[in-house]
Amino acid sequence: MAATKHAQAIQQDSQTYLTEALFQLLEKKTLSEIKITELVARAGVSRMAFYRNYDSVEDILRQHFAPRIQRLFDNVIFEQPATVKLEDMQAFFDRFADELRLSLRAHFEYVIRDLFTKNMARYYANWAGMTPEHLKYWTVFMTNGVYGIWREWLLTGQKESLAELHTLIKKLQISTESAL
Incomplete structure (x- = not known):
């Protein structure tokens, strides 16, 4: 059970970091200009973390x-x-x-x-x-x-x-x- 809570916390953190990074990037770029590589680098998470949570930006x-x-x-x-x-x-x-x-x-x-x-x-x-x-x-x-x-x-x-x-x-x- 503790491992599940830990995994859920990591997932929530990844989602939070990706959301914050996306809104930061949207201040300077259009949605279509934002690449997943740039987004995950800004969020400090892996591409796998992105795809575990989302299908698209x-x-x-x-x-x-x-x-x-x-x-x-x-x-x-x-x-x-x-x-x-x-x-x-x-x-x-x-x-x-x-x-x-x-x-x-x-x-x-x-x-x-x-x-x-x-x-x-x-x-x-x-x-x-x-x-x-x-x-x-x-x-x-x-x-x-x-x-x-x-x-x-x-x-x-x-x-x-x-x-x-x-x-x-x-x-x-x-x-x-x-x-x-």
């Missing part, structure tokens, strides 16, 4: 962002009180704004958008009153709209409050449902 980003984005959606899906939702969302977006800017400069926004899309599909998965085909299109429509609004809000300095932004999104959703 994008996997590091997915592992970094996935739990944070999922938690953001869990607060909405599992109907946390509005104050908890807004506090958690504000904390998320305060940090995420810089990471989104980095994702644009370093060309990995598609990783974040993919995780956002998967969570939007999870959010709408049990909506009643729509055929599966209509639900698929509704999810695509809402995903692009909500992501676009959040993206614009984050990149332009979060001038409106998060509560105002969510009121706007709700109005747009209700208006669109009514128009259909």
